[in-house]
Amino acid sequence: MSSHKPVHKNNNKSTMKTIRDDILPSQIVSDYVKESDGYQKYRIQFREPYKHFLGCVGLDERDWNLSRPRADLRCNALSQQLTSMYSITSKPDFFNENKEKDTETKEGVDYFGDFDREIRPHFEKAIAAENQYYDEMKTKMQVIHDFYTNDFEAKKAEFASLGPELEALQKSRPTDPEQIQQMDKVMNRFTELQRLLKSMIQPGLTAIQSQHLKAMRECMEAYQKLNDNWSNCFVSFSKFKPKLTVKRRIKDEEKGKDKADKLGEDDRDI
Numbered sequence: 001m002s003s004h005k006p007v008h009k010n011n012n013k014s015t016m017k018t019i020r021d022d023i024l025p026s027q028i029v030s031d032y033v034k035e036s037d038g039y040q041k042y043r044i045q046f047r048e049p050y051k052h053f054l055g056c057v058g059l060d061e062r063d064w065n066l067s068r069p070r071a072d073l074r075c076n077a078l079s080q081q082l083t084s085m086y087s088i089t090s091k092p093d094f095f096n097e098n099k100e101k102d103t104e105t106k107e108g109v110d111y112f113g114d115f116d117r118e119i120r121p122h123f124e125k126a127i128a129a130e131n132q133y134y135d136e137m138k139t140k141m142q143v144i145h146d147f148y149t150n151d152f153e154a155k156k157a158e159f160a161s162l163g164p165e166l167e168a169l170q171k172s173r174p175t176d177p178e179q180i181q182q183m184d185k186v187m188n189r190f191t192e193l194q195r196l197l198k199s200m201i202q203p204g205l206t207a208i209q210s211q212h213l214k215a216m217r218e219c220m221e222a223y224q225k226l227n228d229n230w231s232n233c234f235v236s237f238s239k240f241k242p243k244l245t246v247k248r249r250i251k252d253e254e255k256g257k258d259k260a261d262k263l264g265e266d267d268r269d270i
Helices: 025-035 037-056 061-065 074-089 096-101 111-140 142-148 152-172 177-201 205-239 250-269
Strands: none
Touching (some): 061 111, 152 177
8 A cells, every 4th residue: 555645735825825816906906896886976975965964963074183172163152252242342431432323321331240140151051061962973973984084085096006016917927036025015905905995895885874874863863952952051041131222323213204204295196
């Protein structure tokens, strides 16, 4: 009985063997382009509605570059504007410098003090709620933000450009160590991009769209809670009575009288 020695295969192969030899890199690229067509179209079509939605709930794409809520969020911005306005109108000489406005007021009224006592506390609660729900809405929309910041187009373009380069290197069957090293480098990057791009479309377009709609629905629910909170914060404002009254200018009243007289003359003519 004769014994046969096992044949040992050479395992020192180039990493290019990780891709099947019977499929050309250009074909792999072509297949992926077809497979990802729906994904890419959805990215383009959904882009503007997504940006519009962010604006409707007070968010912006730049929010994800910030570590804290923006200073120009609605309540905070309005509070700053009111603070500035009340600071100006509380100056003793403010209304004395504007007598031509025919405005009835009392010199020296502390409007800023009134703002601090009666209005600011409500704004502080509203701003705290806005910051809280701002962070919550950002978290809800994170999945869509990630969808648009995954560099799909750039990775796909690089993947497509590496296909012909890798194919040419494979056909040349290099023997020079530097050329082999270059081929392995291109192959590794090509394989890495193929894996990354596949993972992006792996869930399927229907699942991706469903995930995005769920995120938007939950974000809308958080925004509704924020609006309800604002209503509670500012409900007492309806009880405030303005301390400043504005009367009609005398010349405006004269204009109104002249206009009425003119209409009376026209009526007589008719």
